[in-house]
Each structure stands twice: as C-alpha cells, then as structure tokens.
Amino acid sequence: MAKRKSARRAKSDTKKKLSRVSVSPVGEGNVFAQRGVSARRSQGKLRHIPWNSVELEQLNPLLQRQFVVGRDVMVARVLMKRGCIVPEHCHANEQVTYILEGALKFWIDGKEIVVNAGEVLTIPSNMPHKAEALSDTVDLDVFTPPRRDWMEKDDRYLR
Amino acid sequence: MAKRKSARRAKSDTKKKLSRVSVSPVGEGNVFAQRGVSARRSQGKLRHIPWNSVELEQLNPLLQRQFVVGRDVMVARVLMKRGCIVPEHCHANEQVTYILEGALKFWIDGKEIVVNAGEVLTIPSNMPHKAEALSDTVDLDVFTPPRRDWMEKDDRYLR
Numbered sequence: 001m002a003k004r005k006s007a008r009r010a011k012s013d014t015k016k017k018l019s020r021v022s023v024s025p026v027g028e029g030n031v032f033a034q035r036g037v038s039a040r041r042s043q044g045k046l047r048h049i050p051w052n053s054v055e056l057e058q059l060n061p062l063l064q065r066q067f068v069v070g071r072d073v074m075v076a077r078v079l080m081k082r083g084c085i086v087p088e089h090c091h092a093n094e095q096v097t098y099i100l101e102g103a104l105k106f107w108i109d110g111k112e113i114v115v116n117a118g119e120v121l122t123i124p125s126n127m128p129h130k131a132e133a134l135s136d137t138v139d140l141d142v143f144t145p146p147r148r149d150w151m152e153k154d155d156r157y158l159r
Numbered sequence: 160m161a162k163r164k165s166a167r168r169a170k171s172d173t174k175k176k177l178s179r180v181s182v183s184p185v186g187e188g189n190v191f192a193q194r195g196v197s198a199r200r201s202q203g204k205l206r207h208i209p210w211n212s213v214e215l216e217q218l219n220p221l222l223q224r225q226f227v228v229g230r231d232v233m234v235a236r237v238l239m240k241r242g243c244i245v246p247e248h249c250h251a252n253e254q255v256t257y258i259l260e261g262a263l264k265f266w267i268d269g270k271e272i273v274v275n276a277g278e279v280l281t282i283p284s285n286m287p288h289k290a291e292a293l294s295d296t297v298d299l300d301v302f303t304p305p306r307r308d309w310m311e312k313d314d315r316y317l318r
Contacts, residue, residue, distance in 0.1 A: 044283035046286060051277050070283075096234050098299075108205060118211065120206075120208045125230075144232045
C-alpha cells in the first residue's frame with residue numbers, strides 16, 4: 001500500500017515537473033524564470049526596441065556586443081574590428097549567424113569557412129567553433145535558447 | 160524499504176523523462192522530424208548559405224520572402240514594397256522582427272507601432288498582428304519554432 005501510494009505521489013510529481021517543462025517549449029525559459037534571471041529578458045512580452053537604446057558591451061578592445069532576448073530566442077549584434085578573434089568555444093544553444101557587413105572566418109567541424117556579408121552559417125548545438133574577423137564586421141547572431149552565459153555575463157572566453 | 164525503492168525508481172523515471180525533453184529543447188523539432196517535414200530544414204546541420212542562393216518567393220506583387228531553417232529556429236528576409244500589407248494573422252511561433260531598411264507599421268495589442276530601420280519588435284506567441292510597409296522595406300524575421308505554414312507553403316494570408 002505504501003508502495004502504491006508512493007508511486008502515485010511520484011507519478012504526480014513527474015506530471016508536475018513535466019507540465020512545468022511543457023509550459024515553455026524550450027524548458028530553459030522556465031529555469032530562467034525560476035532562478036529570477038530576467039536580464040533584458042522579455043518573458044514573451046511585446047516590446048519595441050531601437051538597437052541604439054540597447055546596452056553595447058565592450059568585451060575587449062576589438063569586440064562589442066548588444067542583444068535582445070525574447071522568451072526562447074536571443075538576437076544579438078556583434079561588432080568586431082578586423083583581427084578580432086573569438087576563441088574556440090561551444091554551447092548547447094543552436095546558432096544562426098548572418099553577416100551583415102564584413103567577413104568572419106570560422107574554424108568549425110574540421111573546416112575553414114569564410115562567411116561574407118550576405119551569407120549565413122547555421123551552427124548546430126554543441127559544435128565547437130572559433131572565428132576571426134577578416135575586416136570590420138557586423139554579425140547578427142540568433143540563438144535558441146538564449147545564451148544564459150551572455151545574460152549572466154559569465155562569458156570569460158570573450159573578455 | 161519498498162517505499163524508498165519505489166521513490167528511487169520514480170526519481171529515476173522523472174530523470175529519464177526530463178532528460179528526454181532536454182535532448183530537443185523545443186520539442187517541436189522532433190515533431191517535424193517525425194512527420195518528415197524537411198523543406199529547407201537543416202535538422203541541426205552545419206550549413207554555409209549565401210542568401211543569394213536561397214529561393215526568393217514572390218508571394219504577391221509587393222512581397223518577396225526567403226528563409227533559412229535550423230532545427231528550432233527560422234531566419235527570414237522579407238522584402239516589401241511601399242504599401243505592402245500583411246493582413247492580420249496570428250501564430251504560436253515566437254517572433255523577433257528586426258527592420259534592416261525602411262519602416263513597418265504594426266497594428267498589435269490595441270496599439271499602432273512604427274518600427275523603423277535599426278529597431279526591433281518582439282512579438283510573443285499567439286498575439287494577432289497586421290503590418291504595412293511605409294516605404295520599401297527589408298525586414299529580418301526570426302521565429303522559434305520555425306513557421307511550418309511557410310515551410311509547407313500553407314500561408315494563403317500572404318498570397
């Protein structure tokens with residue numbers, strides 16, 4: 001009896017945990033909410049945001065970054081001076097990079113790929129990559145889920 | 160003892176279920192895979208894509224569109240001539256709109272919002288919106304999950 005009761009309770013706990021996950025399709029969104037991480041995070045609100053009103057972080061002399069965070073997606077503008085190097089790193093977040101101006105050379109998946117203005121690179125989860133700006137570059141990066149390390153400024157590899 | 164064992168098993172079941180959820184953060188990605196929806200969908204592959212190699216759909220005389228699809232995110236370029244109207248519509252997909260050139264006027268959430276070049280609008284899931292191009296406009300739209308209606312060309316409201 002104790003066993004059945006305990007199993008019932010456990011099942012109900014599982015349900016609760018799963019429904020908590022399923023409320024937000026990405027899951028991690030709720031983790032953020034639970035942890036009170038709200039930095040520039042809209043929690044799915046309608047917001048009208050001029051980029052020139054968004055904090056522009058100077059991460060190192062060659063690298064500036066600003067970003068807007070939705071519920072499950074982050075859109076970032078990364079401004080790099082020629083020669084800027086983003087050391088090899090890796091993240092679970094899926095990434096789509098769209099070069100608006102300039103050119104970025106990537107070392108990724110055993111290849112060297114130059115992504116020029118007007119071109120896109122889709123980077124799957126957990127694929128290590130390194131990049132170098134071949135000229136002054138404006139890079140639009142899209143991540144899902146949002147990069148928690150960026151939001152929490154826990155991104156020493158860039159600083 | 161039985162209770163403790165059952166609780167342990169239940170905990171392990173919960174772990175399994177939660178870790179299964181975390182494999183695909185958005186979930187719907189797997190739904191697509193299960194349903195064999197693969198149109199321009201990378202399934203999380205590394206891809207280098209110049210925009211000028213991507214199909215540019217002419218949806219109506221004032222509206223052209225092209226998009227790149229990752230696993231859980233879609234990035235689209237929407238080219239609108241002045242006067243182009245996107246009729247009111249609504250989708251579960253979260254949307255971030257970044258106007259690269261021109262200006263879009265939105266009717267959304269009981270408000271009129273003009274989003275100019277260099278500005279962003281975050282549109283939460285299921286919020287009805289209508290838009291009009293106030294001048295020739297290049298609009299970058301990010302969706303998560305990807306718009307299945309666009310991928311399946313089941314988007315009569317635009318045609």
